């Protein structure tokens with residue numbers, strides 16, 4: 001037993017973080033893992049989070065009791081509201097549970113589909129996608145993991161035609177995992193018109209959609225704008241179809257380690273009874289109970305307090321603008337520096353991409369040199385977490401890019 005076990009490779013993103021942490025070079029820059037840093041390169045506790053913690057801890061009823069199996073009710077209710085909008089009839093159409101952030105939400109979704117025998121289908125991810133998608137769905141015995149074209153390296157645009165062709169040729173009823181905004185890793189989102197085409201094509205083939213919403217608020221700074229594709233699906237194009245939505249609060253509330261998220265199953269506008277909802281809720285609860293019994297309460301209380309308190313919600317909206325606008329500013333500063341240096345190639349895509357990441361176009365070899373020779377850490381795909389840039393390091397990063405591209 002336990003002999004000759006295959007040693008698996010380290011997780012690429014966490015391995016970058018481990019190397020960065022032990023690097024003693026004073027000019028090191030972390031653009032690997034997607035975590036927001038302030039202009040001093042430090043983790044940022046959002047002012048809305050600090051205020052929420054004070055409120056929670058000054059409550060005479062404050063304790064560390066178990067949560068419910070389905071999670072904190074206030075979190076589930078308000079989490080659904082910010083995704084689907086104030087006027088959406090969540091009571092009629094949404095069944096949800098709290099999850100261990102976005103990864104847990106994806107895992108619970110995959111497990112739910114597996115336990116209902118609905119994993120007998122192919123699952124499609126964007127090419128490229130967040131690598132963990134493959135591991136999560138791979139563990140739940142889907143028929144096969146496949147990709148749909150997304151990033152066209154030749155023009156650094158969406159390969160819409162390839163995407164639509166794959167939707168049309170996929171076996172009817174396949175599962176399509178979509179990034180609703182701030183696509184990870186490319187930072188490239190479909191336009192509103194392209195979303196209409198994508199969702200209509202999906203509807204034609206009765207595919208099942210799962211939105212992985214990990215960056216709401218990070219693309220535009222506006223929760224409703226960043227939920228555009230989700231709302232288009234559930235209110236309009238896919239209103240007669242079930243839709244899964246996985247939601248993370250790691251990035252937009254800056255609580256990476258607290259693991260707060262939800263998974264929502266949005267039901268079709270008609271045809272589902274209260275009994276159907278109760279049955280689905282029981283299935284989701286059974287997944288949670290067997291996996292982690294109940295989900296962590298502390299981070300959930302923080303997020304629920306922010307979402308349900310008008311002053312804190314306003315503060316949080318400002319916090320998201322602080323984060324998204326600093327990232328946008330850094331995109332422009334990096335491109336400006338590269339232009340100043342006359343770095344070969346066109347770098348405008350870094351400024352036009354959205355969210356936390358830029359798919360820089362640097363090759364694996366160039367990324368290796370960035371790390372080895374310049375102490376600048378990126379993902380091997382050339383993905384840079386722009387949130388790691390600041391006024392103190394953007395010039396160093398531009399010079400490093402210039403050098404590895406030029407020589």
Ligand code: LMR
Pocket residue numbers: 013032033034035130132184
């Ligand atoms: C990332 O893509 O860097 C983040 O989502 C962190 C992670 O868990 O991979």
